[in-house]
Amino acid sequence: MTGLCLQTDKLTYSFSKNEPALNDINMQVEEGCIYGFLGANGAGKTTTLRLVLGLLKNQQGNINVFGKPLKENRLEILRRTGSLIESPSLYGHLTAIENLSLLQKIYQCPRERIAKVLEQVGLGDTGTKKVNHFSLGMKQRLSIAVALLNSPSLLILDEPTNGLDPNGIIEMRELLKHINRHQGVTIIISSHLLTEIEKLVTHVGVIHKGSLLFQGTLAALQNRQLQASVLKFDTSDPVRSLRVIRDCGIEVHAETGKVVMQMMSKEKTAFVNAQLVKNDIAVYAIQTAATDLETIFMNLINE
Amino acid sequence: MNQYLNSLQSEWMKTKRSAASWLVTGGAFFIPFIIILIRLIKQSTLPEAYRAPNFWQRNLAQNWQVMAFFLLPMGVILATSLITQSEYRNHTWKQLHATPQRYATIFFAKLTVIILMLLQFFILFNLGVFLSVLIPFLLLKNVSYPVAVFPWLFSLKTNATFFIDCLPVMAIQYLVGLQFKNFLVPLGIGIGMLTAATFAISWQYGYIIPYSYSLFNFLAMSAVKDKPVYAVNIHLVATAYFLAAIIAGYFLYVNKKNKC
Known part of the structure; x- marks a missing residue:
């Protein structure tokens, strides 16, 4: 040290x-x-x-x-x-x-x-x-x-x-x-x-x-960046999608007709996608909205 | 001691091509230059004047006249203020104070540089005074070299007393210059005090104004009637003012909250 x-x-x-x-x-x-x-x-x-x-x-x-x-x-x-x-x-x-x-x-x-x-x-x-x-x-x-x-x-x-x-x-x-x-x-x-x-x-x-x-x-600041980034699912039924994802134990909310959750691993993203498909919900798109370090910095000083 | 000498060298290097160094050189030769011009223009009276037994004393008095009344104190005011203001103008106080030097070293190294510049001024001025005699002699055929013996003791005493008399001006300007960022503050205080000294010249307590001593000294050595007579030795008062201003200046400088 x-x-x-x-x-x-x-x-x-x-x-x-x-x-x-x-x-x-x-x-x-x-x-x-x-x-x-x-x-x-x-x-x-x-x-x-x-x-x-x-x-x-x-x-x-x-x-x-x-x-x-x-x-x-x-x-x-x-x-x-x-x-x-x-x-x-x-x-x-x-x-x-x-x-x-x-x-x-x-x-x-x-x-x-x-x-x-x-x-x-x-x-x-x-x-x-x-x-x-x-x-x-x-x-x-x-x-x-x-x-x-x-x-x-x-x-x-x-x-x-x-x-x-x-x-x-x-x-x-x-x-x-x-x-x-x-x-x-x-x-x-x-x-x-x-x-x-x-x-x-x-x-x-x-x-x-x-x-x-x-x-x-x-790296710690970048970790905050990762935590502040989100994943957006564009599905055929946003209301049911929220229920299905919540049942998987993942915090989620709706935003402009899309289902939004915190960024997660590729495997977990694939799992959520599979669950939606399994429940007859069509997934049109999966988007990541990354927050850059500058935004983290601005968030910190605006907190 | 080594640190002080290194700091002194460093401070002296800063005067190279500075406004203060130009002022010292230009100011020292200004009056002798004017006198040379006058002598070359009014050359008819020169042969007789050069033969006078008290020629050197008169020549010295002639050169010191304007110098003592205005240029010397004004030059000290300007040069001292320029030295301290150079750090403000260049934003270098913060760099200087971030160097591994005691504040006392910085303070006294700068003060020494100002005193050395004052000495440099006196040496150049005396050289100018000598040239004001030599140049007319070399250029004009009917002028012979002065027959009178050069009064070394008188010359040294005159220089020494004028030097002591402008020390309080220097110390007060140094104190003010270190405290204020705006160049106009030390300049304004200097000009104000000099004006006050000029008005106080006939006042019996005029010696309490520390900018008045070179004026008094000139009057004392001149042939002016009704010259002021004081109950004190003005050179001692000047020395006391100088020491007091240096102690106060050092105390204020060291305790300054913001050294940027």
């Missing part, structure tokens, strides 16, 4: 007395995983991540990173952490190399890391071009390079795909997968779009209005 890279315990924060931004957030990020932190705009993702990085003064609750309390080990934790919080944090009057050089002085990492991370994010040839003249996508890539500079064990990326084109998103996804698999870096990536990160993450946390609604593996 792997340990926890990040753990928050009853993390609560409010910007003003009457408006709590976070309520008892118990986040658990396993070592070596890619944790997708999902939520609509204003849900509390950035506030949580800022607290984890010590950018906001913690009001209530505990934060442990690498098994150590953040409060007493801030510098040690930050030395092993890379981050990108919201908009790119770059000095516009400097070049990409200069931006990385001034951080290299602080981290005291090998100077070769600068060329390496620039190459990794596809900015190896920007030369003397000032960051002010970069496109938003280039700035975002450079921000990722900044986050990778100190070879972190934990990478915290808040909405890193902002400003990236579809190709850039795919490249970034591959890059993050690569550093996760080959360097064992734990990654926390926040987004308001599940579709954007579902191909990348192993674990998911869903936050809404400051509360963590779901936390678990992507």
Whole structure:
């Protein structure tokens, strides 16, 4: 069993007395995983991540990173952490190399890391071009390079795909997968779009209005997806069909002239079909109505 | 200590091509440049002026006149505000505070950079002052090199006192600049205080305004009649204001709730 890279315990924060931004957030990020932190705009993702990085003064609750309390080990934790919080944090009057050089002085990492991370994010040839003249996508890539500079064990990326084109998103996804698999870096990536990160993450946390609604593996979320999907039977006699299926011990209801039940195995579907036919009910069509992960996510935040 | 030196190097790198560094260079040479132009235009009086026994003192006073009254405090207000605002403008406070550095290291490294830029300004200004003498001498045939001995001690003392006198301006602007995201706040406070200092110049308690010391210092070294006389040593008051503002600035910075 792997340990926890990040753990928050009853993390609560409010910007003003009457408006709590976070309520008892118990986040658990396993070592070596890619944790997708999902939520609509204003849900509390950035506030949580800022607290984890010590950018906001913690009001209530505990934060442990690498098994150590953040409060007493801030510098040690930050030395092993890379981050990108919201908009790119770059000095516009400097070049990409200069931006990385001034951080290299602080981290005291090998100077070769600068060329390496620039190459990794596809900015190896920007030369003397000032960051002010970069496109938003280039700035975002450079921000990722900044986050990778100190070879972190934990990478915290808040909405890193902002400003990236579809190709850039795919490249970034591959890059993050690569550093996760080959360097064992734990990654926390926040987004308001599940579709954007579902191909990348192993674990998911869903936050809404400051509360963590779901936390678990992507498989657990997909299981919810399966449970939320339905099977529809179009038959010659829907009323009798309901009775026959209920007699088989299956929960069922009618919907626009069709018989609707929760998704089940192929064998069980064949069995229900056989029972209907056996009772002289003609089955015209069997349809599956799958719920995508995005709908699950929306259902979670609307519950 | 190593962390502080690394941080200082990092902070110094940020000044490269920055607005603050252009301001320091441009501001330092501005007055000497104007004086060179005036000397080249009104060259008939130069041969006699260059021969005067107190030529260097007069040259220094001429250069410091506008500088002390307006450009020096204004330049300090602008440069200090630009250094702190650079982090707000580039959204880099959050990145800086997510680096493994103590807040004290960040605070004092930035402060050191501002002090170094102020020193750089004084060095460049003195170079400009010297060029304002040398260039007319090199360009005009009837002007000979000043016969008077260069007053090193007087020059050093003048520079040192003006340097001390603008330290409280720098410290207060640093304090305000770290607290407010909007560039207009430190700028407005700076201009407001400078205006107040100008009005308070003839008031017997004018020295309580921390932006007034370079003005007072210039009046003290000038030949102006009815110059204000204070019961206190303004350089000591300036030093006290500087230390108080730095302590207050550090306390406010470290305890800031939101470090983004």
